Amino acid sequence: MTTSEVVLDVEGLRMRYGPADVLHDVTFRARRGEVVCLLGPNGAGKTTTIEILEGFRMRSAGRVEVLGTDPARAGEDWRARVGVVLQSWRDHGKWRVRELLEHLGRYYAAYATETVARPWWADRLIAAVGLTEQAEHKIRTLSGGQRRRFDVAVGLVGRPELVFLDEPTAGLDPVARRAFHELVLELAAEGDTTILLTTHDLAEAEKLADRIMVLDGGRIVADGTVAQLARQIAGQDEVRWTRDGQRFARSATESTRLVFDLFKQYGEEIEDLEVRRASLEDTYLSLVRQAEEGTR
Numbered sequence: 558m559t560t561s562e563v564v565l566d567v568e569g570l571r572m573r574y575g576p577a578d579v580l581h582d583v584t585f586r587a588r589r590g591e592v593v594c595l596l597g598p599n600g601a602g603k604t605t606t607i608e609i610l611e612g613f614r615m616r617s618a619g620r621v622e623v624l625g626t627d628p629a630r631a632g633e634d635w636r637a638r639v640g641v642v643l644q645s646w647r648d649h650g651k652w653r654v655r656e657l658l659e660h661l662g663r664y665y666a667a668y669a670t671e672t673v674a675r676p677w678w679a680d681r682l683i684a685a686v687g688l689t690e691q692a693e694h695k696i697r698t699l700s701g702g703q704r705r706r707f708d709v710a711v712g713l714v715g716r717p718e719l720v721f722l723d724e725p726t727a728g729l730d731p732v733a734r735r736a737f738h739e740l741v742l743e744l745a746a747e748g749d750t751t752i753l754l755t756t757h758d759l760a761e762a763e764k765l766a767d768r769i770m771v772l773d774g775g776r777i778v779a780d781g782t783v784a785q786l787a788r789q790i791a792g793q794d795e796v797r798w799t800r801d802g803q804r805f806a807r808s809a810t811e812s813t814r815l816v817f818d819l820f821k822q823y824g825e826e827i828e829d830l831e832v833r834r835a836s837l838e839d840t841y842l843s844l845v846r847q848a849e850e851g852t853r
């Protein structure tokens with residue numbers, strides 16, 4: 558296997574619920590080891606896309622290959638290679654955290670290879686999601702955020718090659734969120750786990766994603782690294798300075814050039830210089846506005 562292996566290959570994906578077209582023509586690929594964040598407004602079609610890729614929802618049209626297989630026709634072997642974070646473990650309220658993880662993990666033992674031990678060792682996973690103190694607690698006694706951490710642990714227990722995480726940190730406190738980020742970065746650093754996650758937290762996307770895709774109105778309206786997306790937005794940096802006691806501010810695509818020219822022209826008269834790079838939030842809001850105005 559090479560690191561450039563395509564593990565997600567989606568072309569012309571369409572989804573229609575009754576009379577409503579929710580996904581129009583979604584096309585993208587992801588390679589082994591990539592962390593891809595899917596962003597987009599409420600109702601953009603992110604969950605629908607993920608559920609189709611997970612094999613839980615039948616698409617209306619288009620070609621979808623996940624780990625080389627159409628999820629609509631995939632079998633148990635394929636499912637064992639794909640990690641899904643569901644929120645259904647509430648039904649197993651009487652089970653204890655370690656007990657249920659060990660139980661679910663046993664299913665994956667048959668899929669261990671010479672290089673990848675399966676399942677993940679339950680205690681290691683429990684520690685990684687910050688549930689060591691609750692390892693012997695019954696699932697129904699966990700708080701909302703602790704259950705979410707447990708959901709993530711269940712999604713990872715089989716050491717999947719590909720993990721789908723739909724808003725994994727919604728409802729997590731800052732400490733749990735940080736621990737989750739470290740876990741994702743650790744999985745990504747190993748280089749062979751591909752992660753597709755959705756979030757509304759742009760700081761999280763910026764921290765985790767190798768690549769960001771923005772879905773809006775059922776279409777991918779942007780796809781690239783944070784820096785590539787920022788370059789698509791004109792006037793991305795804001796430069797502020799003071800001269801003769803007066804404050805100035807200007808947007809610039811070439812802020813280095815602007816600063817150079819300012820110093821060339823005014824030298825030491827320039828004070829309190831600040832250059833603010835476009836944040837992912839600025840870029841995202843601008844991309845969504847353009848998409849909704851029909852200019853992208």
Ligand SMILES: Nc1ncnc2c1ncn2[C@@H]1O[C@H](COP(=O)(O)OP(=O)(O)OP(=O)(O)O)[C@@H](O)[C@H]1O
Binds near residue numbers: 575
């Ligand atoms: N089972 C369904 N039947 C009919 N319409 C649906 C169904 N599931 C989702 N939709 C509609 O499809 C659109 C996309 O929904 P989806 O849940 O994929 O969006 P999302 O991007 O995940 O949103 P959010 O950020 O709010 O979670 C929405 O307009 C939603 O109302």
